[in-house]
Amino acid sequence: MRHVSSSTNLAQKLGAHPLFSATPEALLKQVAEHSELLEAVPGSVFFQHGDVARFVYVLLEGVVRVFHVHSDGREATVKHLAAPCTFGEMEVIAAEPYLEHCASLTRSSLIRIEATAFQDFLQQSPSATHGLLRDVCQRFCVEA
Numbered sequence: 001m002r003h004v005s006s007s008t009n010l011a012q013k014l015g016a017h018p019l020f021s022a023t024p025e026a027l028l029k030q031v032a033e034h035s036e037l038l039e040a041v042p043g044s045v046f047f048q049h050g051d052v053a054r055f056v057y058v059l060l061e062g063v064v065r066v067f068h069v070h071s072d073g074r075e076a077t078v079k080h081l082a083a084p085c086t087f088g089e090m091e092v093i094a095a096e097p098y099l100e101h102c103a104s105l106t107r108s109s110l111i112r113i114e115a116t117a118f119q120d121f122l123q124q125s126p127s128a129t130h131g132l133l134r135d136v137c138q139r140f141c142v143e144a
Contacts, residue, residue, distance in 0.1 A: 010035055014111060017058055017084050019135070022127050034117030040104040046088070046112075047098045053091035056118040059083040062108025066100045079139075080105065089132060092118055 010032035014020045020028060040046075046057060049068065057064075059081060066078045066087070078100055081087055091098050092115040113121075122129045 010037060010111060013037065013060060014058065017060065017111075019058070019084075019086060019128055019131055023121075023125055027121065027124055031113060031117055031121050034114040035111050038108075038110045038112055040108040040110065042104055042106055044104040044108070046102045046104070046110075048101045049098060051098045053088060053096060053098050054115050055112045056089045056092050056115065057087050057102075058111040058113065059085050059087065060109040060111065062110075063105040064102055064108065065105045066102050069101055075101075083108070086132070086135070089118065090136060093122075 011025065011028040014028050014031060014035070015023065015025070020031075023031075040062070046064070047053075047055075061083050063080055063082045064087065065080055068076045068078060070076065087102060088098065122132065
């Protein structure tokens with residue numbers, strides 16, 4: 001995984017994501033100061049089950065796989081997430097360790113936001129908080 005430092009265009013990239021699209025520029029810049037752009041190759045691991053939830057990930061391009069690893073090494077895929085989306089936000093908001101493993105399935109471009117900066121952003125942006133709540137609810141509204 002390659003870290004790309006460019007805070008100048010991070011605010012613009014965030015503003016193009018649906019969750020951040022109605023965010024004032026000053027707040028985007030504030031979030032960007034606590035973020036970094038990542039370029040990931042297939043197989044790049046972002047976090048593992050039990051890791052401290054220190055970041056929220058904003059997927060700009062690509063697909064990631066969320067999965068569990070059993071004690072015997074077998075892996076069970078829980079879901080695939082395609083851009084544009086966020087992940088890791090539930091654990092950050094709940095102040096819990098990450099519940100699953102997450103890795104890139106394709107070449108991916110992401111913004112990694114520090115947990116406290118993301119929480120501050122949600123407190124300052126009711127529309128983004130509502131949008132995130134709607135997105136999380138939609139993820140759980142799946143027919144069997």
